[in-house]
Amino acid sequence: MKNENNAAAKWTANILMLLISLVVIFPIVALLISSFQPSANLMRQGISFNVNWSEMSFNNYNYIFTSAPQYWTWYTNSVIISGLTIVLSLFFSSMVGYALAVYEFKGKNLFFVFVLLILMIPFEILMLPLYQMMVSWGITDSYIAVVLPLIVAPVAVFFFRQYAGGLPLELMDAARIDGSTEYGIFFKIMLPLMGPSLAAMAILQGLASWNNFLWPLLVIRSNNMFTLPIGLATLLTPYGNNYDVLIAGSVLTFVPIVILFIFFQKYFVEGLTSGGVKG
Missing domain, CATH: 1.10.3720.10 (MetI-like)
Structure with a gap:
């Protein structure tokens, strides 16, 4: 019974840590995806996961390295x-x-x-x-x-x-x-x-x-x-x-x-x- 309680506590802690990690990572992933979008899309939609993947490019990074x-x-x-x-x-x-x-x-x-x-x-x-x-x-x-x-x-x-x-x-x-x-x-x-x-x-x-x-x-x-x-x-x-x-x-x-x-x-x-x- 003690081993089962320890295993349940361990699984609960792991799930809790996973949820906290997802909450922390969520805005970072959203920012990373948005960095590959055209600036016009960012002005219209802001930072979000609702993106057109066909428009993703390295243009923003290219602009930073060449023109900023x-x-x-x-x-x-x-x-x-x-x-x-x-x-x-x-x-x-x-x-x-x-x-x-x-x-x-x-x-x-x-x-x-x-x-x-x-x-x-x-x-x-x-x-x-x-x-x-x-x-x-x-x-x-x-x-x-x-x-x-x-x-x-x-x-x-x-x-x-x-x-x-x-x-x-x-x-x-x-x-x-x-x-x-x-x-x-x-x-x-x-x-x-x-x-x-x-x-x-x-x-x-x-x-x-x-x-x-x-x-x-x-x-x-x-x-x-x-x-x-x-x-x-x-x-x-x-x-x-x-x-x-x-x-x-x-x-x-x-x-x-x-x-x-x-x-x-x-x-x-x-x-x-x-x-x-x-x-």
Whole structure:
């Protein structure tokens, strides 16, 4: 009876996951199919599965690769900003989280409370003072203005602190006996052990940066500095909608995130679920 109940629960869970997957995949498939339709059909019918398969073609993608240079400028900007955000966020956030986890110093707990408080404050509330800082420093309309507020993310600091708290501290003592510096211990010993957490946070931070719309919209002013979300939004205007670029371009925005996940997928679940290194 117990085995039958377990089998029934397993089948129920599988069916539920399948239904959820279909709900998530449905709009993506609709967008993909629509990207092969003529723009005139999209203006009349919108995104739907009611299509004339004989009219499907690669014309929209051909237009993007041959006649839409501005799209690739936006694409490049998004890649650069997301890459900088991932690298700098992992570097600084991991150091802060690691220090909060393994070192004892005055004000440590208070500092961590501040991290938690900032984590609970919506970013939209902080945008105005952050924007005033960018203006006063004269760095608006630049990559650094978009990346700077994100390089020490509270959620990343919290995540790395929890992960580093489970690292074997005996390795630190052994390294100190061998004459290693604290920076050497972190970069040569502890940081490699944090690999799964780095991979998981790289995906999460990369996804957040790639889809970020409001903050770049606030600090970026010139068309040549637009990121993909902002650039694609400008294609919808009261005077006309460029569906040739909008729909097919939206499909192409999936590519970097898919590539990022493929590279780090084997570490993703481990990084989210493991509290440390066992052995």
